[in-house]
Amino acid sequence: MNPLLQRLHPYPFERLRELTASLTPNPALRPINLGIGEPRHPAPPLVMQAIDEAAAGLSVYPPTAGSPALRQACAGWLQRRYGVTVDPATQVLPVNGTREALFALAQVVVDPTRPGATVVCPNPFYQIYEGAALLAGARTAFANSDPARNFAADWRQIDDATWSRTQLLYVCSPGNPTGAVMPLSEWEELFALSDQHGFVIASDECYSEIYFGDEPPLGGLEAAVKLGRTDFRNLVALTSLSKRSNVPGLRAGFVAGDVRWMKAFLLYRTYHGSAMSPLVQQASIAAWGDEAHVEANRTLYRQKFAQVTPRLAEVLDVALPDAGFYLWAGVPRRHVEPGDDVAFALGLLAQYNVTVLPGSLLAREAHGVNPGAGRIRLALVAGVEECLEAADRIVAFTREHA
Incomplete structure (x- = not known):
């Protein structure tokens, strides 16, 4: 057995299942799950139609690089969304969702034979970053979120010695779970560090289309162009249709960036056997080419957050995030043991049958x-009424234990 498997930590949902195994939720209330970030708005009909029309494609092997039409659709979306021009033939690759690609990219980038090979991650973070790093033979270093800056990662916590050993940096903007968006000045700092130390930046942007202000979140490729880095040196951006188009089961996204790393990634994927199904490719072309369903989806989230956030703010330390579909809420310090997010989550589930994910x-x-x-993550992915009912239960639970 691969000994690196022993280095993996239990996934957060597995740990939560263990913590709640002996707990009986209040049977008088229907269960409401705000723990899993799984979009539950309806999938757009155009995606379903494209799948139906592409059924004949199952009779052929799909190319690992994807069809020219799909790569062009992805490149076209980057141009419309960010004003970024990429070569569809050399700078874009379809992937089976960002989770698969985030993991695979580390296997391409990390050279475990180099002493102290390190992957830097934000903290808290999407657990795939850590698992990918450990299974690639690297160690991890973490940049904690800073509450004073809307929970953005404090990259200055990473010292020069660590940066010098770093081979890969994962960034997530908008962030999971905090919703923080990286400004151009922060990108400039990270690009300078990448130039100095030679590490690759993997920019996880799967929440980019759910935002609450007038300006859409800045993307990594967009930041590079604004700073004159049109070759996207040592930069790979990853995005997905899961949140944008409410199709997490489709497993569809793409990566784009530095030609050199795209070439290496394609070589790896050729052997890895990760070609995208022709049905998924056709559905992706349809989805990337349409913004109407994305705007409607964003409107639903805006309406939901506008109603739920102030209600929860009556009892929790919570505010509207920059983007994404999570609320990153602080539990009351006067609750159980100071800021105990796990105890809060367990009590809420037992008494009010609402599942949230402890931030720790x-x-x-x-x-x-x-x-x-001391914080909990609430995924507002269900309908407005269900999220409001959950908020009312959280308010009642918190006040009972004040």
Whole structure:
């Protein structure tokens, strides 16, 4: 057995299942799950129609690089969304969702034979970053979120010695779970560090189309162009249709960026056997080419967050995020043991049958603290009425234990 498997940590949802195994939720209330970030708005009909029309494609092997039409659709979306021009033939690759690609990219980038090979991650973070790093033979280093800056990662916590060993940096903007969006100045700092130390930046942007202000979130490729880095040196951006188009089961996205890394990634994927189904390719072309369903989806989230956030703010430390579909809420310090997010989540489930994810399960202790401790992640993915009912239960539970 691969010994690196022993280095993996249990996934947050597995840990939550273990914590709640002996717990009986209140049977008088229907269960409401705000723990999993799984979009539950309806999938757009145009995607379903494209799948139906592409059934004949199952009789052929799909190319790993994807069809020219799909790569062009992805490149076209980058141009319309970010004003970024890429070569569809050399700078774009379809992937089976960002989760698959985030993991695979580390296997391409990391050279475990180099002493101290390191992957830097934000903290809290999407757990795939850590698993990908460990299975690639690297160690991890974490930049904690900073509450004073809307929970953006504090990259300055990483010292020069660590940066010098870093081969890959994962960034997530808009962030999971905090919703923070990286400004251009932060990108400039990271690009300078990448130039100095030679590491690759993997920009996870799967929440980019759910935002609450007038200006859409800045993307990594867009930031590079604004800073004159039109070759996208050591930069790979990853995005997906899961959140944008409410099709998490489709497993469809793409990566784009530095020609050199796209070539290496394609070589890896050729052997890895990760070609996208022709049906999924046709559905993706339809989805990337349409913005009407994306705007409607964004409107639903805006309406939902506008109603739920102030209600929860009556009892929790919570505010509207920059983007994404999570609320990153602090539990009351006067509740159970100071800021105990796990106890809060267990009590809420037992008494009010609402599932939330304890923030400490999404983070690692780094720089002397666990930056997720005392907070909970709430995924507002269900309909407005269900989310409002959950909010009312959370308010009632919190006030009972004040």
